[in-house]
Amino acid sequence: MGLFLVIAVNIPMMLFSGFYMRLNDIVGYLQWFTHVSYYRFGFEGGMLIVYDNRSQLTCSIPYCHFKNPSKLLEEFGMKDATVQQNYISLLIWIIFYNITFYLILKWKVHMSR
Known part of the structure; x- marks a missing residue:
């Protein structure tokens, strides 16, 4: 059942x-x-680490829309995001999953007795 739920x-x-x-x-x-x-x-944290506060990118053609890394982040809708916000959100998910799985395992042990 876990395989289908995941x-x-x-x-x-x-x-x-x-x-x-x-x-x-x-x-x-x-x-x-x-x-x-x-x-x-x-994904957002990775994009911010790579493209936030970065200098202009090099381009071999005369016009490159994404030469400015902030344009790329703006196009993806990540202009106002921060790396710290993403780390905290991932930490909350990890804590949530650990508590949930602990309670499920505790319930399963209780049911098997």
């Missing part, structure tokens, strides 16, 4: 992480999924 939870988390589609392009009534997706926090 897949059922992880697929929406991946779809609404901002990696497969931009956060701004997600339909309004599904926007809340982006705020609880732990994949989003990891």
Whole structure:
């Protein structure tokens, strides 16, 4: 049962992480999924580490829209995010999962007695 539950939870988390589609392009009534997706926090943190406070990128053609790294973050909807905010969100998810799995294991041991 755990195998099916993990897949059922992880697929929406991946779809609404901002990696497969931009956060701004997600339909309004599904926007809340982006705020609880732990994949989003990891992806956003990685993007901020790589592109935030970075100098201009080199480009071989005359016009490059993403020559400025802040334009790339703005396009992905990550302009106002911070790395610390993403770390805290991931830490909250880790604590939540540890408590949840502990309670489930405790309940399973209690039921088997």
